[in-house]
Amino acid sequence: MPEWLLKSENYAPLADRDTFINKSILSLLKVLSKIRAQGGYKEDKLFVSPVFKLVFTLLYIVLLSVSQSFPYAYIMLTCQLLVLCLLPGRDIRRVLAGSLLATLFTFLIVLPTLLSGNTYSVIMIPLKVFSSITAVNILSNSTRWDRIIGALKRFHFPDLFLFVFDITVKYIFLLGEFSLEMLYAVKLRSVGRNKSKYASLGGVAGTLFLKSREMSEEMYAAMECRGFTGEYRSYEKFSLRAADVLYLLMNAAMTAIFFYFQGVAGKL
Amino acid sequence: MIELTNVSYSYEGAAALLDIHLKIERGQSVSLLGPNGSGKSTLLKVINGLIFPSAGSYRFDGAEITEKALKDVKFSKSFHQRLGFVFQNSETQLFCSNVFDEVAFGPRQMGFDEKEVAERVGDCLKLLNLRGFEQRAPYHLSGGEKKKVAIACVLALNPEVLVLDEPMNGLDPRTERWLAEFIINLNKSGKTVIVSTHNLELVQEISQRAVLFGEDHRIAADLDTYSLLDDVVLLKRVNLVDEYYHRHDEHGHGHFHIHNF
Numbered sequence: 263m264p265e266w267l268l269k270s271e272n273y274a275p276l277a278d279r280d281t282f283i284n285k286s287i288l289s290l291l292k293v294l295s296k297i298r299a300q301g302g303y304k305e306d307k308l309f310v311s312p313v314f315k316l317v318f319t320l321l322y323i324v325l326l327s328v329s330q331s332f333p334y335a336y337i338m339l340t341c342q343l344l345v346l347c348l349l350p351g352r353d354i355r356r357v358l359a360g361s362l363l364a365t366l367f368t369f370l371i372v373l374p375t376l377l378s379g380n381t382y383s384v385i386m387i388p389l390k391v392f393s394s395i396t397a398v399n400i401l402s403n404s405t406r407w408d409r410i411i412g413a414l415k416r417f418h419f420p421d422l423f424l425f426v427f428d429i430t431v432k433y434i435f436l437l438g439e440f441s442l443e444m445l446y447a448v449k450l451r452s453v454g455r456n457k458s459k460y461a462s463l464g465g466v467a468g469t470l471f472l473k474s475r476e477m478s479e480e481m482y483a484a485m486e487c488r489g490f491t492g493e494y495r496s497y498e499k500f501s502l503r504a505a506d507v508l509y510l511l512m513n514a515a516m517t518a519i520f521f522y523f524q525g526v527a528g529k530l
Numbered sequence: 531m532i533e534l535t536n537v538s539y540s541y542e543g544a545a546a547l548l549d550i551h552l553k554i555e556r557g558q559s560v561s562l563l564g565p566n567g568s569g570k571s572t573l574l575k576v577i578n579g580l581i582f583p584s585a586g587s588y589r590f591d592g593a594e595i596t597e598k599a600l601k602d603v604k605f606s607k608s609f610h611q612r613l614g615f616v617f618q619n620s621e622t623q624l625f626c627s628n629v630f631d632e633v634a635f636g637p638r639q640m641g642f643d644e645k646e647v648a649e650r651v652g653d654c655l656k657l658l659n660l661r662g663f664e665q666r667a668p669y670h671l672s673g674g675e676k677k678k679v680a681i682a683c684v685l686a687l688n689p690e691v692l693v694l695d696e697p698m699n700g701l702d703p704r705t706e707r708w709l710a711e712f713i714i715n716l717n718k719s720g721k722t723v724i725v726s727t728h729n730l731e732l733v734q735e736i737s738q739r740a741v742l743f744g745e746d747h748r749i750a751a752d753l754d755t756y757s758l759l760d761d762v763v764l765l766k767r768v769n770l771v772d773e774y775y776h777r778h779d780e781h782g783h784g785h786f787h788i789h790n791f
Contacts, residue, residue, distance in 0.1 A: 263715065267657075271687075271690075274608070277604055446622075449610070451639075451687070462635075
């Protein structure tokens with residue numbers, strides 16, 4: 263044993279700023295605990311086929327973007343909020359938090375158009391943003407990722423796209439945990455004045471990149487060993503249930519309302 | 531030196547530690563045993579100030595370790611210098627471009643001049659049989675070598691307490707044996723050593739005291755290592771061993787083995 267290791271260290275650290283590392287750790291912890299909280303109980307809600315949910319969410323966004331009718335936008339918003347009410351309180355909070363933040367941001371951006379007297383845009387654009395983001399959030403909060411991938415497969419999305427999407431979703435949590443451990447290591451070993459904090463964080467990012475490549479290669483190899491040929495298949499059997507019929511009728515009505523208001527606008 | 535009183539901790543409402551009372555004196559060597567998920571790694575994180583108890587208190591050398599206390603940068607840095615932590619996955623502990631810089635990271639921050647840093651790094655690498663690895667990239671080393679580099683990094687800070695989370699995991703038997711000897715020597719040199727492990731063959735060699743965790747996240751026993759390992763009924767009760775594990779020590783040479791059938 264070297265002599266210095268046998269003696270107790272007489273060390274008084276100098277002050278240094280660790281805010282960046284601490285904040286990174288905190289924000290990563292928040293994200294991971296959110297993912298962990300979701301992972302435990304996330305199951306399909308609303309009992310509607312993910313294929314219908316995906317199609318009508320996309321259709322809803324397109325129709326809403328095209329429409330210039332206030333009554334149509336209000337009716338769609340009301341329907342969205344009614345569907346939202348069917349989700350558990352925790353999901354409602356999560357959906358609304360995301361939608362309201364984006365709406366507020368949009369509102370601030372379009373606010374200057376008020377100076378030129380354009381009240382239409384100041385109300386309509388944030389309304390459309392709120393409504394569209396709420397629709398996407400409802401889809402993602404009420405449907406498991408694997409079922410969304412299954413629905414995308416039914417629409418013949420390329421396998422490579424689905425593979426990248428699938429692996430990304432699976433590894434966000436694992437890589438998050440890995441990076442959290444690395445940040446802990448930087449924090450624990452930063453026992454004095456670190457003159458190159460960003461170099462350490464660069465090292466963390468580099469190692470993370472290498473790790474993510476290694477993990478995805480290993481997983482692909484494991485999938486190959488278990489017979490994966492690069493082709494995604496959807497094994498879900500499609501059956502029309504009462505909730506699907508109700509959902510289809512509701513969306514057919516909303517599409518009809520869109521054309522009705524388009525017609526009214528045309529006559530005017 | 532380390533005193534946990536009535537400590538509990540939970541992750542998103544799921545208990546990880548419940549009502550932990552533990553006192554570790556300076557110079558002791560303590561092993562934490564228990565089945566997977568019993569809370570050993572969580573306890574090590576609490577001891578290292580990475581997470582904070584949801585109930586109870588933790589004192590290190592008389593000072594209470596709280597989130598607020600560790601916001602004092604000088605106190606926090608001094609605490610982390612005195613307590614070295616080797617993670618279960620040592621890969622996450624390495625973030626520099628070569629082994630020399632990795633081991634020198636701590637000593638450089640402590641304000642040593644480059645000559646002293648080189649001396650300290652050299653000593654650590656020699657101690658861990660890593661001479662010649664100075665310019666190698668840590669990420670591309672083998673599992674055992676990464677573990678050794680992670681230990682070298684922590685030792686370079688000359689901590690008073692060395693905390694190792696599952697240090698034997700993924701090591702070949704020769705490296706395992708070498709690491710056990712190394713831990714014994716560190717303890718003999720005056721370091722307080724806390725090891726979380728599943729390796730019942732080596733635990734009696736590396737520690738005088740063993741703390742056993744149950745699946746209920748509480749301490750099931752805190753005894754001298756030999757007495758704890760003799761209590762096979764207790765080890766079975768906490769699901770650490772099964773009925774095929776037994777202990778031979780009639781010749782003063784105790785070990786566990788498993789029957790193959």
